[in-house]
Amino acid sequence: MKNSFIYPIIFMALVTAVFITVLAGLNYVTADTIAFNQQNQLRQKILYIFDMVPDGGTDKDIERVFNENVIEKQWGDLKGYALVEGGQEIGYAVPINGAGLWGSITGYVGLNKDYTEIIGIEFVTQSETPGLGGRISENSYKDQYRGIDISGKTDNFIISSPQPDSNVDAIAGATQTSAAVVKIVNENIKLFFREVE
């Protein structure tokens, strides 16, 4: 019977059906958790820009703080977030994207309410060299973007060391990534200003 023409087909169909049922069940059970995890990762990143990540907060805390304080906001084609306090928008997270050294870098940069100050930065996707350019995701690099005055400037908002008047230190051993990030931020803020004008 095993060598008949039809047996392998039936056998294969049966085995496939069994495994698909198991996988579909597993997928169904975990789908909500996975979607929640992915949303929460973004929520945490947006809260980080506004420096509002709850200390030692669980996923639920992050969700609550986010829903209480942050709303989605659209400027032309740009989709970002706004920080709301007492019914007033007091800060914005503006999307940024561009080419890094190995792949594209996407993220958000935070601006205060009259766009005169950069209040934070966070990267959503980046594939820079781990331990070198990848360190742009570390707080020691990102914290440099807190409170940078850009009032009156129309270009070169961020200037990376070792240039004069620099306001952000480049990462040693990751010159190209550092330069790429500065370029991405500058270009995207310019784009954003054009959009809101």
Place this chain on the structure above:
Amino acid sequence: MTKKEVKKIFIKGIFTDNPVLVQVIGICSALAVTNLMMNSLIMGIALSLVTAFSSLTVSLLKDHTPKHIRMMVQVLIISAYVIMVDIYLKAYMPEMSKALGPYVGLIITNCIIMGRAEGFAQSNPPMPSFFDGLASGLGYTAVLLTISFIREILGFGSIFGISLIPQSITRWTLMVMPPSAFFILACIMWVFNNNRLKKQREGVEKK
């Protein structure tokens, strides 16, 4: 199944027939995920479980599987288990899922699993097959942890993310990049196989 047989399977999987060092299979991921010890550990556990359970399943089904479609069945079984691991990591260990990235899905293509399914599970009873898969997975994990130990301590100055070397000591950046895994794996293989062959030769002379 006696204790002695189980012991023999484990010694074979971890030492004398180590999949990475002796059979030189599955080294692609061994090079890719060994920059941090935590990544290596999770990858090792995931691979051990997938190998063990797919060997078990292949062995359970072997009497009913027509010989000429057995490869298809094996690949189906392996990919089903890998997807389970992937879903589990995404749902309950999202950070780890992000760190391992595409390599979880690529466990499917790891030659160790297919090798054990074809080489052992296809012609052995279920329980020995299960242990054989587990042993091979542990052998793989042991090698990965050794490589990542060297890479993490020299490249990041830490072990399992716990910083041990003060920041003032310059990090060896090459260790962070994939090429370093080539050198380290080659050196480990060299030492290991040198010892193994020496022992074999001694054994022959004694006889």
